[in-house]
Amino acid sequence: MIEPNLILLLVLLPFAGSLVAATLPSGARTGTAWLSGLVLSAGLLILAALHRPVADGQVLRAKLSWVPSLGLDLDFRLDGFAWLFVTLVLGIGVLVVLYARYYLAKSDPAPRFHACILAFTGAMVGMLTSGNVLMLVVFWELTSLVSFLLIGYWHQSPAARDGARMALVITAAGGLCLLAAMLLLGRIAGSYDLDVILASGAAIRTHPLYGATLALFLIGAFTKSAQVPFHFWLPNAMAAPTPVSAFLHSATMVKAGVFLLVRFSPALGGTEAWFFAVTGIGMASLTFGAMVALFRHDLKGLLAYSTISNLGLITALAGIGSRAAILAGIFHIVNHAVFKASLFMAAGIIDHESGTRDMRRLSGLIRLMPVTGTLAIVAAASMAGVPLLNGFLSKEMFFAEAVDWHNGTWLDDALPYIATFASVFTVAYSLRFIATVFFGPPPVDLPQTPHEPVRWLRWPVELLVMACLVVGVVPGLTLGPTLNMAARSVLGADLPYYSVAVWHGLNTPLVMSFVALVLGAALYLGFADRIAQGPEGPPLIHRLQAQRLYERFMLAATWTGPRRLLRVVAPDRLQPQLRLIVLLAIAGTAYMTWGRVGIEPRLGPTAPNAGFLLMWVVGGACAVGAAWQAKYHRFAALVLLGVAGLVTCLTFAWFSAPDLAVTQLLVEVVTTVLLLLGLRWMPRRREEISGDRLLAARGRRGRDLVIAVAFGTAMSLLAFTVMTRPQLSTVGDWFLRHAYSEGGGTNVVNVILVDFRAFDTFGEITVLVIVALTVFALLRRFRPADESAGRPEQQATPTARALRDYMLVPSVIMQWMFPVLIVLSAYLFLRGHDLPGGGFSAGVTLAIAFLLQYLAAHVRWVESRLTVLPAFWMGFGLLVAGGTGLGSWVFGYPFLTAHAQYVDLPLIGEVPAATAMIFDLGVFGVVVGATVLMLIAIAHQSLRSARARAEEAERQHEEAA
Amino acid sequence: MEIVLSAAIGVLAASGAWLLMRPRSFQVIVGLCLLSYAVNLFIFAMGRLTVGAPAIMPKRGFVNPDAYADPIPQALVLTAIVISFATTALFLVVMIAARGFTGSDHVDGQERAP
Incomplete structure (x- = not known):
């Protein structure tokens, strides 16, 4: 029974490490790096210890009771898919920590970086191992929050601040949608337990709220995975330090969205709506990302759009949802993480050593940094899908699914063509990356003269590229069993073993890969000069920017809109405010009494007494008179007010409230004296106030009169409605019975x-x-x-x-x-x-x-x-x-x-x-x-x-x- | 009776609300007084109208609560009367102090821009 504790340790260790790192002195670069490296390695050791039971198909669980009366527990579960994903996160995390140690400058506060990285890892691991969907959302939002801190790590730069804020707004808003979706799912399934929800797919798909749940869920997943049209935060997040980009935008943050899609595909997937939404958006992102990536001049910008494109591929596979597609999706999650992390790191090295990331200025670096260049070329070839590299394998599986799988819709028919079209661009931008940066004439006029980096900065890249090669050559021996384990934990234990192999014979997917390679090369070679001179986006499309819409929306939502609202609901002047309050009171009364006003037959109104009626004719007239005279004849208004008060006092006496009558009478006296004392300090008002007879002033008075009459009518109706209903027994009865026995007095009030x-x-x-x-x-x-x-x-x-x-x-x-x-x-x-x-x-x-x-x-x-x-x-x-x-x-x-x-x-x-x-x-x-x-x-x-x-x-x- | 009292509450409330939205601070203070009458009567009326049966109990014997006026709204209104006097005083002082500072008895401290 050691496994539950190990799982808890796995989740808690990064958070504990984060706290420790945050307290270290800001100069402790090596110490904090060791700390986070050891913490993440310890996580990997725990995973190694847990591998055997997970590989046997067990789902390991750990539960901490939190609020048992509400059914809220901290509930963690680790199955094959989560195991693979956590291993990926921690493995890349260790390499990123090592890389960052040599990448960050001396002036960058290392403890803050490592504290955030560890907290982010903790949040990510928590999200991956959550057994409760609400807890999953909490960790999900936590990743958004910490990613804000990481992207804004260089907070001196406005670009970093804007990028961080944009990422937070988009992903956290998506997280709120996800929370709503999870609440709906929990309501449909009757439990917030992940296993229960995954097992009640049939009930969820036939539920009337399925459409809303799916839409909210997908918004959450797509915002996180930077899918069209929420993709624009990702290129802006490139203002982050490169280690952060390598970690967040290859293996972790953006992968959380596709993790969710794959994880929930048994519960939500399998319908036509799921296919069209998920595969449709995925294919759109795949194509769009690849097309834009070709035209970006910034290295990291190219990689960012390439990430969007690759995530689109995984999303499309999750939308197809067949067994081979899920397996291919998981495979590509791993492959993309590996080659993209190495490419980000290589781009960081180039930036670090040469001082620029602009592809129009970089050239011929292979002569100056041969090892790094070779590594980057291999990784980029993997991204392009060149055979014998890991990227080729999962892409081939994607092509196979696009061709073989059918559900008879037009999108299904179009899938192979869209996939090939997008791959042409993938090949073209990979080729552009290789050709412009590493080949051509020697670079001129660079900020620094590039040379090979220190050994440890390059070492993570070497390791990752090695992984690309090994997996690409012998996939069945290396990743095959783990992939099958992960796919089984998603789709069920009865899944037949899928053998991952390099050579499947001469078939359609291979032809598609070949066509893409040839056309992609032709595309780049044909237009290389025009791309370098053109704008940062494909012709025509670069004018269409979702970011503009976002900025316009944010401006309206956070600046102009609130100010406009504030002017309406909280003006500087008193009168509009009071008018608003009166109007609200009218609205509230109207809402409460709507359709209920009427005479209850059981307790009709009693016949009016003539004396009482007369009394209130006088009282009402005086009240109206006071209202009429209060502007120019204050003393008269005061006298009329007093009469209205006296009539009120008589009313209390009439209806069996002697205490009230006495108090009202006495207070009436002091109030009158008080107001008389105040009158002495009021301005004289003999002549008319200027502008008092203008049409505008009359209009205001007329409007207020209407409001006031409506208010009075509403109060009347409410009072009448209540008074003509029989009174149920109240707490007052208790007071009446016990006033003497308990309180020793006969005057109950x-x-x-x-x-x-x-x-x-x-x-x-x-x-x-x-x-x-x-x-x-x-x-x-x-x-x-x-x-x-x-x-x-x-x-x-x-x-x-x-x-x-x-x-x-x-x-x-x-x-x-x-x-x-x-x-x-x-x-x-x-x-x-x-x-x-x-x-x-x-x-x-x-x-x-x-x-x-x-x-x-x-x-x-x-x-x-x-x-x-x-x-x-x-x-x-x-x-x-x-x-x-x-x-x-x-x-x-x-x-x-x-x-x-x-x-x-x-x-x-x-x-x-x-x-x-x-x-x-x-x-x-x-x-x-x-x-x-x-x-x-x-x-x-x-x-x-x-x-x-x-x-x-x-x-x-x-x-x- | 109920019709008369609810009409009375309506008239008091309407006069009070109209004055509340006027620009002169004295109008607002009179409006608040009228509105407090209306609200006090309204709360009082929630205990239903009982004639000739104040909540004074006999010292011994069985007590039938239905035979007496409801004491709860009365207790509420009693404190409300005293508090409304205090707030009126506070508002009056704020009003004359503001008038001393700004030289105007407009509720915003200055006349409305034409």
Whole structure:
């Protein structure tokens, strides 16, 4: 039972190595290279140990429970196909690490490179060995993320940044599509387990969501594998360092897409839609990539388009999906990885030694670097499909499938011709690579004089080219068994052994290869000069660029679009925002009540009472009047608002809510005083605001009127609909039953506030304190506008004297009311637990008592006789309320648990003595303090501006003197 | 009764919403007050309308919840009334402070560009 642990180690080791590498000092080039080389080699050793059971056809599994209740496990599985793929990734990885050690300059931070390479390898291995499709998507996206860091390794260069961003946007977006596809697959198959999904192919193909699943799945695979029309990120990703390109764009990242296609072909494949989409896109990419590659002047650009073309070939094979096609696809995955990695490395050596990758400047390098040249020529010949090299074999198998396999569609009939046509271009660009770089006159005017590289830089290339040759000559002995093992794990164990051989006799595929070689050579030799002088793309087609569309889309999606949206939904101005909110409220209400408005027969509306109707005729008229007058006649609007508030208060009283009525009445008083105090600081509004009668202003008002009427109607309908439905039993019933037995009070509303839901109330009084302090703080720095700074004309003599006389009698009455109001406040407070009243209403009453003293006389008169310390009231209230809550901890109960009992006092009788009343005392204190603080702070502004006026006058007097 | 009250809520809400979208800060503050009446009444009405049966319990004996007004919306509205006073005060102070800074009582601090 060592295998599961080995598999876990296989996945976790690169990530652990990545963490270690990231912490090494940036100068440790050799050390980090050793670290990552050893980590990857250790992975290869693990694979060697696992080879026997895998070769026997076992599927090795490892499972880590993660969230068992949700069925989420870290579930890894290793079968023949995954084994082959992981071996390929790690093997090329080791060579890339060695190559990078000598390729990267001293100034390049090596730990960052190796940390990213190891993390990428870990993500890739995780993706290949995932046994759960959701986990597969996670690792898939991880490869996209790390590839972003790798492509942007030289982040000083704008090309690297753009290329990295483009690769990330395209592949990560594809990953999201893949996630959606996997969710759909999991839903269809009933499990996210890979084996279950692969086994339920029949159910998936007949499901109504098959089309959507397939489309999303293919977008994920095609974006990753750079298939047309998502191919353009790959050439741009060539801004990466060459080791990265050799790793990501030969063996790993782009191969993830074709891995997925091959892996899921038993589940999703076999339908006509699959064939047309996958083989069609594959053939298009094969042809397009080959054609463009011929015209690229940049070495790496040629190789990038060649990669697109080769991936198209594998994709086309996965689309065909027959047994030989899958085997050929796997074979070509390996072959392409080997020859393309060696070609990328060779291109990197050429770039490294000569300073340029431009094929129009390079020439005759075979004389200067014979060994590298020979290696590159062999690898390029393998790419072209020259016999006795590995590229020839898998290409031959592809031709054979194109010819032999039939499903009777037009695409099937066209396959051999398209394949040959594309191969002509493949031969031509391979030949161009060989001929321009290595032959011809000696190079002139190169940035550096090329020479053979250091031994270890060339060594990986030598090894890979050796592999090309050995596999090409004796395929049956080397890769044959492994290929069959991989194909069996994809298609099923009953697959007959397929013998891979070099010579199949003189047959159609061989003729096709021969035709392609001859025509390709002719094509290049005929047009070599014109290609070198022409644009970087085939005639006509180079004007069609998917990248332009992408850039236009990105500009709209990330720049112009969001700004336009922002202008609509978040304008600088308040009115459009509020209008948007009102419109949203209307839309929400309309959505909720659509088709449900009506009179429920069981509980019709009760007959309107004439008095109530009359009351609301007045109340409604006043509300409309307030709305109408608020612009030019603020005082009138305030009076009308007060009437509407009073009618609201009466409504509460009418419908059995005495507490609300009392509180509403008292708050109405303080609100009115508050707004009256505010009026003093508003600008005069005697003459009309300019432009108020213009057509545009009228239009705005008309539009808002329509919106407002719609809003009111929506509220009416919603209220009416709810009110005429019978009420189901609510939590309120529980409160009614238990208010007395549990809370010790008969006024349920008050018991809810101070006992059952005391924590809410505690929060609310805290908010009240915060608001009061904010008001106070804002007013400390208050500077009135110039026109309001002066003394209002009512205070000017002789009006002021007359006013003082008029106000004499009311002010005396107000002063006499002080003790009466204090008693009323105490009365409201004490009866609160059993009868309407309570801390809120008592607090506002006491605040009104203070307020009346300020109204009756002037501020100085009051404050010389009466010290009100609102901050103390608030602090006292909060402490008492919080302390009551903490007190319950002393007795071992949760915060704010109340205790209630009745105490029998002599003479007075039975009085309630609940701890909730102490809490209510805290509420009372906060309400008094907050209300008085806010009102007095505003009232004091007149005093401050009077003081400022006096100082100003004094200063002017001194200046004059 | 329900028709009258829902119409009343509608009129209050419409007046409030209209004022909310006006350019003068005093209009907005009056609008907020009207809207808070409408919303308070609306929440209150969610407990259905009960006449003559406030939620004051007898001290002993069986309690039939259907015979009393629903206390939950009342408790909610009671705190809402107090909080709406506090927010009105806050908005008023912001309004007069903004007026002091900008010299204008337009909600955006400057008159609309013609």
